[in-house]
Amino acid sequence: xxxxxxxxxxxxxxxxxxxxxxxxxxxxxxxxxxxxxxxxxxxxxxxxxxxxxxxxxxxxxxxxxxxxxxxxxxxxxxxxxxxxxxxxxxxxxxxxxxxxxxxxxxxxxxxxxxxxxxxxxxxxxxxxxxxxxxxxxxxxxxxxxxxxxxxxxxxxxxxxxxxxxxxxxxxxxxxxxxxxxxxxxxxxxxxxxxxxxxxxxxxxxxxxxxxxxxxxxxxxxxxxxxxxxxxxxxxxxxxxxxxxxxxxxxxxxxxxxxxxxxxxxxxxxxxxxxxxxxxxxxxxxxxxxxxxxxxxxxxxxxxxxxxxxxxxxxxxxxxxxxxxxxxxxxxxxxxxxxxxxxxxxxxxxxxxxxxxxxxxxxxxxxxxxxxxxxxxxxxxxxxxx
Numbered sequence: 232x233x234x235x236x237x238x239x240x241x242x243x244x245x246x247x248x249x250x251x252x253x254x255x256x257x258x259x260x261x262x263x264x265x266x267x268x269x270x271x272x273x274x275x276x277x278x279x280x281x282x283x284x285x286x287x288x289x290x291x292x293x294x295x296x297x298x299x300x301x302x303x304x305x306x307x308x309x310x311x312x313x314x315x316x317x318x319x320x321x322x323x324x325x326x327x328x329x330x331x332x333x334x335x336x337x338x339x340x341x342x343x344x345x346x347x348x349x350x351x352x353x354x355x356x357x358x359x360x361x362x363x364x365x366x367x368x369x370x371x372x373x374x375x376x377x378x379x380x381x382x383x384x385x386x387x388x389x390x391x392x393x394x395x396x397x398x399x400x401x402x403x404x405x406x407x408x409x410x411x412x413x414x415x416x417x418x419x420x421x422x423x424x425x426x427x428x429x430x431x432x433x434x435x436x437x438x439x440x441x442x443x444x445x446x447x448x449x450x451x452x453x454x455x456x457x458x459x460x461x462x463x464x465x466x467x468x469x470x471x472x473x474x475x476x477x478x479x480x481x482x483x484x485x486x487x488x489x490x491x492x493x494x495x496x497x498x499x500x501x502x503x504x505x506x507x508x509x510x511x512x513x514x515x516x517x518x519x520x521x522x523x524x525x526x527x528x529x530x531x532x533x534x535x536x537x538x539x540x541x542x543x544x545x546x547x548x549x550x551x552x553x554x555x556x557x558x559x560x561x562x563x564x565x566x567x568x569x570x571x572x573x574x575x576x577x578x579x580x581x582x583x584x585x586x587x588x589x590x591x592x593x594x595x596x597x598x599x600x601x602x603x604x605x606x607x608x609x610x611x612x613x614x615x616x
Contacts, residue, residue, distance in 0.1 A: 240607065244581045251578035254543070260570055261317040261355045261406070261549030262310075266563050267302045268293040269555045272321030272359065274332070281361025281369075281412030284457055285521075287556025296324045300346055306563045307350060312571055315403070316347050317549050320390055321359040332363060333385035337396035344400045353403025355549060358390040360411045372432035373413045373425035373464045380432055383411075387436035391446065398445035406509055406547045408482050409433070410451040414459030425464045433473060447547065449482035449509045450474050453519070454489055480507050484551060485529060486515035495532035502540050511551035512570055521552040524566035526573060534573035539582050543574075580604060 238248045265272075269285040269292055279285060293299035299322075307314060320332060323339035330339060347354050360371040360383060367376055371383040387409065394407035413425065437448065452470035453463050467488065474481045481501055485494035494510070501508045512530065514522040524530055537546050550566045581600075588597040 237607075241579060245584065246579050246581055248579065251575060254578060255571060255575050256312050258543055258548070258571075258574060259313045259315050259353070260567055261315040261547070262303065262306065262563070262567065263317045263549060263551050264299060264303070264322055265319060266550075266553050266566075267299045267559050270319075270362075270553050272319060272362070273325070274321050274323055274329075275362050279362055280366060281456065283361060283412070285553050285555050287554060289556055289558060291559060292555065293559075296322075296342060302560055302563075303346075304350075305560050306567070309560075309564045310567050310571075314567070315353040315355055315549075316343065317355040317357070318343060319357045319359045320386070320393075321362065332359065332365075333382050333389065335386070335389040335393060337393050340393060340397070344397065347397075347401055353401045353405065354397040355406040355408070355547070356390060356394045356397060357408045357410070358387050360386070360409075360413075366412075369415070369459055370413045370425070370464075371411050373411070373429040375424070375428065380428060384432050384435045387432070388439050391436065391439060391441050391448070394446045394448075395441050398442070404445050404447060406447045406449055406480070406482075406549075408449040408451055408509065408511075409436075410453065410482075411465050412453075412456050412459065413464040414456060415462040416458050417461050419462045422462060426466075426469055429464050429469070430473065433477075437477060437479070447480045447507060447509070449480045449547075451482040451484055451487065451511070453484070453487040456519070475504070480509055480547075481505055482509040482511065482547075484511035484513060484519075485533065486511075486513040486519035486521060486551075490515070490517070493529060493532065495529060495536050498533065498536040498542075498546075499540060502542050502545060507545050507547065509547035509549070511549050512566075513550070513552045521554070523552050523554050523557070523562045524550055524569045526569045530569060530573045531576055534570070534577040535580065538574065538577035538580070539586075579607070 241248050270279055270283060273296060293302050320335060323335055324342045325339060365379055365382045367374055367379045372380060374380045390407060394405040398405040450470045450473055452465050452467040455463055483494045483497060512524055514524050516522050537543060552566060554562045585597055585600060
C-alpha cells in the first residue's frame with residue numbers, strides 16, 4: 232500500500248499522518264554510546280563489573296574514541312529524526328593527562344562536545360559507578376568505608392559540573408542520570424544502613440550549585456543485578472521517595488523491575504507528580520538482559536502512554552542496551568528506529584475518540600477499535616521514516 236492510500240485511511244479516523252511525521256522528527260532520542268564498545272569505556276582496562284554482563288564476541292567492537300565516533304556517525308546516517316548523545320563518565324578522552332573518576336573535568340570531554348556540536352546534538356551524561364577498583368565489596372555510594380564513599384561522592388560532583396558544561400556548550404539541557412549497582416548477593420543483616428549512606432551521599436552530591444534549567448538530575452532504580460540478587464540499595468521505593476523529596480527527575484528503565492511490572496503502566500502516575508520524567512528503553516529477556524529494542528508490545532505501550540498524555544515534551548527518551556553477539560551498528564539502528572516507529576504508531580491513534588469511548592463506557596467499541604488499529608496500514612515507508 233502506498234503512503235497516499237494509508238494517509239487517506241487514517242484521515243477517515245481523524246488522524247493527520249503528515250502532522251504525526253513532522254512531530255516525530257522533533258522528538259529527541261538519546262543515543263547511548265556504550266552499545267558500540269560493550270560498555271568498556273576508555274578509562275579502565277579491567278573487566279565489566281556491577282552486575283552488568285555483555286555477551287558475544289562479534290567482530291568490530293570500537294576500541295578507540297575515533298572508532299566509536301565513526302561508528303556513531305554511521306548510525307546517525309542511517310537514523311532519521313533528532314538524536315542526542317548519551318555518554319558515561321568512563322568515556323572520558325585523555326590526551327596524556329589521565330584523571331581518575333573523582334578528578335574528572337570538562338576538558339576530558341571536549342572532543343565529545345566538538346562531536347556533538349558539529350552534528351547539532353545535545354549531550355546526556357551518566358556518572359560511572361562500576362568497573363573500577365574503588366568499587367569495594369559491590370558498594371560505592373553506600374559503602375561503609377568512608378574513603379570509598381567519599382571517592383564516589385566526588386565523582387558525582389565532578390559529573391554534575393561536566394553535565395552543566397555540556398548544557399552550556401551545546402545550548403541543550405543535559406540529563407544526568409545516577410545509577411549505582413550497590414547490593415548484596417544474599418539476605419543482608421542491615422537493609423537500613425546502606426540506604427541511609429546512599430541518601431547521605433546523594434545529598435552531598437546535590438549540595439553543589441548547578442543550573443536546574445540546564446541540568447536535569449535523574450535517579451534510576453533497579454530490582455537486582457548479577458551478584459546482587461537479594462538486596463539492591465537503590466530500590467524503586469528508595470529512588471521514588473528520594474526524587475519526590477528532592478524535586479529531581481525520576482528515571483525508569485523498563486528492564487529494572489520485576490518481570491510482571493510494566494513501565495508503560497507507571498508513566499501516567501509519574502507524570503501526574505513530576506514535571507519531567509526520563510526513560511531508558513531496553514528489552515529484558517527473563518531479566519535485565521539489555522537486549523536490543525524491537526517494536527514489541529511494551530515498547531508500543533510505552534510510546535502510547537507518552538503520546539496519550541500529551542507528554543512528548545515532558546519525557547526524556549533514551550535507549551539503553553548492549554549486544555555483542557550481533558553487528559553493533561545494526562543493533563543501534565534497529566533499537567532507535569523501533570522507538571521511533573512505536574512513537575509514530577502512538578501518534579496515529581485516534582486517541583481522543585478512544586478516550587470518549589472509555590468515558591462513555593462503550594468498552595466493546597473501544598475493544599474493537601484497538602483490535603482494528605493493529606491492522607491499519609503502515610506509514611513508515613515513502614516518507615523516509
